[in-house]
Amino acid sequence: MNRINQKLQEDKKLLSIYFTAGFPALEDTVPILKQLEQSGVDMVEIGLPFSDPLADGPTIQESSTQALNNGMTTQKLFDQLAAVREHISIPLILMGYFNPVLQYGVEAFCAKCQEIGIDGLILPDLPLAEYQEHYQSIFEQYGLINVFLITPQTSEARIRQIDEASNGFIYMVSSASTTGAKDGFGEEQANYFDRIARMELNSQQIVGFGISNASTFQAATEKSKGAIIGSAFIKSLRKEGVSGIQNFVSSIR
Amino acid sequence: MNYNVNEKGYYGEFGGAYIPEMLYPNVEELRQQYLSITAEEGFQKEFRQLLRDYVGRPTPLYFAERFSEKYNTKVYLKREDLCHTGAHKVNNTIGQILLAKRLGKNRIIAETGAGQHGVATATVCALMGLECIVYMGEIDIKRQAPNVARMKMLGATVVPATSGSKTLKDATNEAIRDWINNPVDTHYIIGSVVGPHPYPDMVARFQSVISEETQKQLLEKEGRERPDYVVACVGGGSNAAGIYYHYLNEPEVGIIAVEAAGKGIDTGESAATSALGKMGIIHGSKTLLMQTADGQITEPYSISAGLDYPGVGPMHAHLFASGRGEFISITDENAMKAGLELCKLEGIIPAIESSHALAIFEQRKFKEDDVVVLNLSGRGDKDLNTYINYFNL
Numbered sequence: 064m065n066r067i068n069q070k071l072q073e074d075k076k077l078l079s080i081y082f083t084a085g086f087p088a089l090e091d092t093v094p095i096l097k098q099l100e101q102s103g104v105d106m107v108e109i110g111l112p113f114s115d116p117l118a119d120g121p122t123i124q125e126s127s128t129q130a131l132n133n134g135m136t137t138q139k140l141f142d143q144l145a146a147v148r149e150h151i152s153i154p155l156i157l158m159g160y161f162n163p164v165l166q167y168g169v170e171a172f173c174a175k176c177q178e179i180g181i182d183g184l185i186l187p188d189l190p191l192a193e194y195q196e197h198y199q200s201i202f203e204q205y206g207l208i209n210v211f212l213i214t215p216q217t218s219e220a221r222i223r224q225i226d227e228a229s230n231g232f233i234y235m236v237s238s239a240s241t242t243g244a245k246d247g248f249g250e251e252q253a254n255y256f257d258r259i260a261r262m263e264l265n266s267q268q269i270v271g272f273g274i275s276n277a278s279t280f281q282a283a284t285e286k287s288k289g290a291i292i293g294s295a296f297i298k299s300l301r302k303e304g305v306s307g308i309q310n311f312v313s314s315i316r
Numbered sequence: 317m318n319y320n321v322n323e324k325g326y327y328g329e330f331g332g333a334y335i336p337e338m339l340y341p342n343v344e345e346l347r348q349q350y351l352s353i354t355a356e357e358g359f360q361k362e363f364r365q366l367l368r369d370y371v372g373r374p375t376p377l378y379f380a381e382r383f384s385e386k387y388n389t390k391v392y393l394k395r396e397d398l399c400h401t402g403a404h405k406v407n408n409t410i411g412q413i414l415l416a417k418r419l420g421k422n423r424i425i426a427e428t429g430a431g432q433h434g435v436a437t438a439t440v441c442a443l444m445g446l447e448c449i450v451y452m453g454e455i456d457i458k459r460q461a462p463n464v465a466r467m468k469m470l471g472a473t474v475v476p477a478t479s480g481s482k483t484l485k486d487a488t489n490e491a492i493r494d495w496i497n498n499p500v501d502t503h504y505i506i507g508s509v510v511g512p513h514p515y516p517d518m519v520a521r522f523q524s525v526i527s528e529e530t531q532k533q534l535l536e537k538e539g540r541e542r543p544d545y546v547v548a549c550v551g552g553g554s555n556a557a558g559i560y561y562h563y564l565n566e567p568e569v570g571i572i573a574v575e576a577a578g579k580g581i582d583t584g585e586s587a588a589t590s591a592l593g594k595m596g597i598i599h600g601s602k603t604l605l606m607q608t609a610d611g612q613i614t615e616p617y618s619i620s621a622g623l624d625y626p627g628v629g630p631m632h633a634h635l636f637a638s639g640r641g642e643f644i645s646i647t648d649e650n651a652m653k654a655g656l657e658l659c660k661l662e663g664i665i666p667a668i669e670s671s672h673a674l675a676i677f678e679q680r681k682f683k684e685d686d687v688v689v690l691n692l693s694g695r696g697d698k699d700l701n702t703y704i705n706y707f708n709l
Contacts (some may be wrong), residue, residue, distance in 0.1 A: 117336070137611070138610075162598075166609065167611070188336050188600070211337065212337040216340075216499050239497060240338075241496050
């Protein structure tokens with residue numbers, strides 16, 4: 064069984080962390096992964112930086128720009144991760160925009176992921192219909208889970224469709240926004256979390272966007288399987304570096 | 317072969333809607349409704365009336381006699397430079413503002429490079445009394461101060477895009493991010509035939525009034541609806557889509573697309589996407605795109621801010637890949653010379669974008685009895701500073 068699905072079976076709320084590969088320093092990728100696993104994080108999204116990250120707020124945009132300036136490339140990331148499964152056993156997901164994957168070659172990219180031990184992909188600008196028509200068979204051939212997003216504006220019919228197409232979890236975007244930490248969740252989010260929980264989907268949901276601390280993590284996971292922290296972690300990395308990871312993670316739960 | 321969009325939103329293998337799920341409801345709403353709303357009698361009546369009484373259409377099809385004599389062929393200029401606000405951009409913003417009203421949106425966002433589309437959007441928002449926010453690269457704001465002032469006078473808020481290279485592509489990213497953050501009350505008026513389906517087709521349809529008029533006007537002047545060639549400059553490609561539209565599937569009409577070579581195709585400072593681009597994804601569309609081997613989008617260069625885009629609309633990518641369109645690239649230097657030449661020969665000061673199209677006659681020979689229609693997409697007022705500095709006027 065894929066590591067993601069194994070993890071989803073554990074009887075706990077999952078804490079997942081996103082970081083941009085190549086930030087703050089080019090060679091930080093593996094040290095960050097080791098620290099995250101040692102700190103008890105359940106799953107990691109490794110961001111493949113892109114020049115034009117249009118679903119991201121300023122924090123992740125800036126980290127992407129810095130990572131690219133540091134010299135991060137798709138091939139460089141694969142080289143860094145070549146032996147990652149000697150040290151890391153938690154599920155690893157690559158997250159990025161579709162164009163760099165397309166340029167690498169979708170099949171070559173998926174084959175490389177399998178070889179390294181990547182468990183899934185999140186490509187926000189690869190839409191459901193395109194995925195199903197052109198790429199699903201390739202993803203499946205290389206044992207990769209594809210994670211789709213839903214938002215408060217996603218219709219019930221489309222959520223059902225996405226649930227049907229999902230073979231891991233659903234990435235539940237907390238509010239209509241780009242990525243970035245917010246002060247907290249209001250009534251609108253509570254209603255949305257509630258509405259989705261009542262749909263009794265086949266796929267479990269992990270909430271992302273706007274989760275930054277223990278209270279937002281608690282609120283986001285009340286009715287879902289887990290939550291993803293991105294921008295707040297990037298900010299911590301910028302300030303405290305790799306050595307601050309343990310403290311950051313223990314401040315969440 | 318059909319050169320219009322197909323039911324899945326593709327031109328050949330180009331197009332589609334590569335958008336994050338956050339944009340799906342808005343783009344899907346547009347996709348489902350743009351054809352039916354724009355086909356309504358009431359919509360068409362209001363659109364046509366505004367194009368006539370407000371924009372000043374039909375724009376003349378002008379036989380450029382002295383220019384033709386110099387190049388020994390028959391050149392007609394489609395005078396989009398005479399549109400209200402100074403360029404063809406307003407044809408599209410009029411159409412989209414009427415559509416936005418019918419979709420119940422009360423907040424309008426737009427991106428702009430040189431400011432022409434921003435001004436055209438601010439204009440129609442003033443006309444309709446809607447809130448208008450224009451994203452513009454921080455660098456472009458400095459380069460294009462008069463257009464920033466125009467937008468402000470028209471009541472728009474101009475927001476600097478400070479990410480990335482701080483130019484048009486980043487302004488577009490910021491507008492898309494705004495739409496993600498404001499999914500209910502906002503319509504995004506994209507200024508060119510780029511972006512996710514249905515934008516390329518929708519914008520092309522609004523601009524198609526250019527070739528619709530050309531057919532009638534040419535019939536009067538030459539006794540035939542079809543010229544031998546239609547010529548236009550291509551950045552994203554909206555004026556080109558407009559002049560090509562009714563001729564796309566008429567094989568006897570040659571289609572010529574003129575891109576900005578900047579300082580030269582091999583100098584690293586160019587915007588000639590067909591020569592330098594590869595298939596990729598930019599702003600939700602699969603198209604030809606200037607990028608690194610790693611798939612990072614690169615920064616184009618042209619003396620003309622309106623041609624300074626790293627991609628090209630999917631319709632044009634298909635025209636290039638299929639061989640239906642002939643693509644020519646023109647350097648800054650040759651465009652500037654051609655612009656000045658039109659001033660002297662015809663008393664018309666063209667936008668530098670349009671000057672690129674005018675420059676092909678020095679390197680591309682036509683037969684004496686060929687009828688060539690060139691879309692003069694904009695006037696040169698906005699470019700006076702560039703002309704002054706370039707020629708030490």
